[in-house]
Amino acid sequence: MAASEIYDFVSLATPDVNQTLVLEAQGTLVEEGNKNQNIHMADDGSEERITINTGSIFYISYGVEMLTEADSGTLFDFYHDPAKANGMGSSFKLTALDGHTYVVRFDGALPRARKRSWYSISTIRLRVLGKIADA
Secondary structure: OOOOOHHHOOOEOOOOOOOEEOOOOOOOOEEEEEEEEEEEEOOOOOEEEEEEEEEEEEEEEEEEEEEOHHHHHHHHHHHHOOOOOOOOOOOEEEEOOOOOEEEEEEOOOOOOEEEOOEEEEEEEEEEEEEEOOOO
């Protein structure tokens, strides 16, 4: 466990649907964080810095390189089913590799590739909306 994690910076949240996505990343897991800020550069090189709020915005991205047909179908169904994630429309729970449970939503399309009997998804990008309290 890292000395500082996404979990330390997000508030408690309730997902739109009581569904949990559990997937192991098979490649590199990327945690991306940024702030809602703008920096305007003037002609003389000076800067005007605008911070909209002090909260952070987090994304978790990873790929899954080898999925069975059944696992690929489960994930494809999770994304497309209106009663589950409904694409990017509904938030849900994610059990992450750091051991915490987050409230997330998909942040884009779910591109699925097939090679013989295996499926892969090059990038799954999730927007972190909050967390579930640790037990």
